[in-house]
Amino acid sequence: MEKYKVLIPQDVAKEGKTYLRDRGYEIKMGQGITAEQMKEDVVDCDAILARTAPFPAEVLKAGTKLRVIGRHGVGVDNIDVKQATEQGIIVTYTPNANCNTVAELAVGFIIALGRNIVRCDKAMRSGDFEIRNRLKGMDLEGKTLGVIGLGKIGRLVARKASLGLGMNVIGYDPFLKAEDCPEGVVKVDDWDEMFKTADFISLHIPSTEETKHSIGKREFEMMKPSAYLINTARGDLIVEEELISALQNGEIGGAGLDVFEQEPPPQDHPLFALDNVILTPHNAALTTECMVRMALTAAQGIHEVLSGQKPTYPVNDPAGS
DSSP: OOEEEESSSSOOOOOHHHHHHHHHEEEEEEEESHHHHHHHHTOOSSEEEEEESOBOOOHHHTTTTEEEESSSSOTTTTTTTHHHHTTTEEEEETTSSHHHHHHHHHHHHHHHHHHHHHHHHHHHHHTOOTTHOOOOOOOOTTTTTEEESSSHHHHHHHHIIIIIHHHHEEEOTTTTTTSSSSTTTEEOOHHHHHHOOOOOEOOOOOOOTTTOBBBHHHHHHSSSTOOOEEOOOOOGGGGGGHHHHHHHHSSSSEEEEESSSSOOTTOOOGGOOOSSSSEEOTTTTSSHHHHHHHHHHHHHHHHHHHHHHHOSSSSTTTTTT
């Protein structure tokens, strides 16, 4: 087999690299993730194992030998898929690798927000034991969870919340037929009803031109003052400054955010000053087990394409077959 070279700009679990090396591929660890650095690195590479760095058209055009990009994750909004398709580059992704891992964090946010775990922890560490009498949590059993996007992750969140926590679950997904709605979920076709009804809203939709900034002031004004918003999907789904205003003014109860419009957020970001929001650094999928699954599945996608096989998880179809 011809010795193909795979560029890895951001390191991945060793299992993914071992998989490629065992099959005769040469690994090229990138010098950095700026466009200029990757343009220089990709010149002699046949594939990219891509994590979160942006891969704009200029980077792909520099990769004149590129045949495949294996995305280490689910979202491909960081890759210019249109340019890849025009160049004949197949993009693959790892749709099953992180579903349960992300769903677990979303449920963790529900529990932590409903029971004020982070706020109570902070108070305890400062000697404020009496916060127990000032800040009451809520039972989750019988509360309504609204899931926006009933794909793999959304379905798992719904299932865990329904069966594990006894929550009532409603779901919004315009692409899903009512008969295909998962068991235990009541499909809601009215966007406004979701925001008016739910005690918790969890976002599980991709970032597209249609979904960017689709949740803002109007939606926050419809939510209950006690309701919580959870985002483990993409930061640009939300109009961030309008969420901050809603949190500051008590229009909603709080939020659990793993993703942000700018990553990392600036150190003086207003969210850091709020005690009714829990923030995590876009690490919903970053467990040891999930990182191995994503690295392996991305590596497998690269191998499938370069060995002439049909990829298991393609994002695009440059050949148009």
